[in-house]
Amino acid sequence: MILTINGITVEAQTGQTILQAARTHGIFIPTLCYHSQTGPTGKCRMCLVEVVGMRGLQTSCTIEVAEGMVVTTESEALTAARRLVVDLLLASGKHDCLSCEKSGACELQDAAYRLGIERPSFPVEEVEPTDESSEFVYFERQKCIKCGRCIAGCNAVVVNEVLDFAHRGAETKVVCDNDVPMAESTCVQCGQCVQLCPTGALIDKKARGKGRVWELDKVNTTCPYCGVGCQMTLLVDRGRNRIARVTARQVAPNRGTLCVKGRYAYEFPSSPNRLTHPQVRKNGRLENVSWDEALDYTADRIKTIVQRDGPDVFSAFGSGRITNENNYAIQKFTRAVIGTNNVDHCART
């Protein structure tokens, strides 16, 4: 269907929202509470637009497009409303961007930047103390803008059902279970809430102080832990040659989610205990050897044993931590080269 946004004719699909249609056509509408993973809620009021024939200002994230709709995304009234929202939010907590972990990747900061708001015009509120209790999630409530994305993520995306809002009005706050510290709650530390938080309220605890977002290299990769093959981005500190943080990518198969291992167990590449060479036991001691030597040694041993005891003394065990192709190669090798059907896998139950 055809509609007009800011005088530009655009084509949109039935069921799309104005926001989606605008974004598809490169028309920018600011948002704070909308996230493609958690959907529209109409909470922040940043995405307000004017629609001819509809009374008052409308949230573009919730209104579906209609044939012939005429939409305006920029006007004095809209800027005033957006400024009010950002102004009020900046005053609702302690937004000290200078040392905030999220600075540079914060949607509230971006909004303030775009609207040219330097500091809030209201006195800054005192709010709840930070919840530092849990192992991986650092929850600085004073930066929470109550967008509800973490809650929607925890309940509807990963379905861990830990987070919710408690109280109402200006007292509204995000709580774990019945308002207990996160460490005492049923939280499984999947970090989905962190992934979705638009501000510095929910932060990966281990990443604090490990580098600003613009200093870190972003490397897309596949999680090495299991066969799901979640897509992730490593934020790498090249200078120190270490991973500072891991985030999920919004692509298949995981579409923006990760489990606690994939998201937080990322220190192993730089662990001193990690094997970096093949090793062969010589005279009762493991010694570093070349790949050629290691492979020759292994091939030789396999041949000897098969000749002596037959192929069925062998069995191969595949792993969920490697790819399908690797697992395929393992079973092929076991059947075709060794000659036994003794193949098994950790994921077979």
Added chain:
Amino acid sequence: MKNSVPKIATRADLDRVRDAARSAPDKDVREKILVCTGGGCMAAGAKAIKTALTGELKKQGLEKEVALVETGCLGPCVVGPVLVMSKERVFYQGVAPADAAEIVQEHIVKGRIIERLAWKEGPHKTPLPLQAEIPFFKRQTKIVLRNCGVIDPNSIDDYIGHDGYQAVAQALFSMTPETVIEEMKKSGLRGRGGAGFPTHLKWAMARKSPGEVKYILCNADEGDPGAFMDRSVLEGDPHAVIEGMLIGGYAIGAHQGYVYVRAEYPLAVERLQRAIEAASERGLLGENILGSGFNFALEIRKGSGAFVCGEETALMASIEGNRGEPRPRPPYPALKGLWRRPTVLNNVETFANVPFIIARGGAAYSALGTERSKGSKVFALAGAITISGLVEVPVGTPLEDLIYEIGGGIKGGRNFKAAQIGGPSGGCIPREHIAVPLDYESLNALGAIMGSGGLVVMDESACMVDVARFFMEFVQEESCGKCVPCREGTKRMLDILNKICAGDGCPEDLALLQELGGQIKAASLCGLGQTAPNPVLSTMRHFRDEYEAHIVHKRCPAGVCAALLVYSITDACTGCGACKRACPSAAIAGSAKVKHIIDPALCIRCGACFKACKFGAVLKA
């Protein structure tokens, strides 16, 4: 016992029950005492009076001849407990259990009216025993409240005897859903829950919405501070609401209804529950109602008294078991409401009008009211008015008549200053507009709204800045916290108002309030935020000088804002020393029989001296 109640399975059955109910009690009962058991009179001890009367009647051996009936709110709650001797409709007020003997012996046995308990009218306190003579009743037109104070809300037979359930029978047998909606259109009825949306339009939209399953809901959340008409209707005439919902359900094609009542209304819940059970038992709710083939079930859902849960989408979220938060519209409930099905939500009063409209015709209803606002409206009078209570008048009745002719004027003969109408979403009407007709259009033009009918009358002792502050505090606490402008913005407005009341206001504050108010209205998600600034904007419009007095002159003209008061002692002082003894701050000096003096530096503005002085010598300004 339950099984012995015969079902009302056909229209003829209904007529039979009606006729029986009309004649039966009168055979050996020569007088019926209607004891008001509305919330107000209950709180004032109506139950004890009923017990005393029962005992007295027994003592005199009159229990067969005289019936004692509990009935709903009669209106003038402030003079409760009240009762009506139904034969001649003699009205007694301020009744105490000790009066039972006199009522039985004098009124019933000897047929003498007890003037002591009669209504007192005018400066000479002329007793007016007959309800028909009392101006408070005379000027009213009761449609919604037609049965309140007339029938026993706990008796379905009494309701049927007063033509109850005749309208639904008519709708089911002589009308199509479309003609029902057409009749509603003729009536011109607009929703009484606040926004005044034409009821027939809402019904027609839901009827047209595709879907097998539809719902009809009744809003009895009644969150307006000071409003109690919905409670009174449910307490006094629950079957009228059930009947209205049945007709609405038939019109839109719904077979399930819910009444959302706040749990703080236990009596309303109890009576409604009993009414639903009685109607179900008799077959007026359930399957194949009156043999028409129409099915309709009704259930109560209790809310825990959050103001925002009166907002339609929040109410639905609450019924669904979710946090009571509004959701953006569109989609409108008529298309996607409760559980995403087409849904109509109407207010208690709206539904209570429906049986009248269907039985008497839309034209009979639209004969009342103004050009664009039809019918009658119930108001809950509160504040500085002589007779606070519940009244029903044709829409368009001037505010002045409501206050002076019905409500008996301002308490203590003081002067009217303003009336707040529409509660926290509404605005105030100042003295110069006291003649305003109470209809949707005229009120909107003055920056107020009809709202649900809460009407708080204020005299000169009210500070309008403080009134605005009160309502802002209310909405700020009741905001659901979902959207930013309302959650954070109302708090900022409240901060500014608190500052002004504390004497720390600056001239820029007025412009800031105006701007914030405008933006909160424009940007908020639901009606709560969209109307939250109204009391502030409206008082700023009509009483700007009062705001300026607080800000510029650091004075509260009404003498309400404690921080701005200055206490002083005039020459009327006799030097009795009462003020000096009362002052907790030792701010008053003076020796016996000599005029005392207050040291403003020590005075903490507690007002103790003002209260202590018997000579009116302490001045508060």
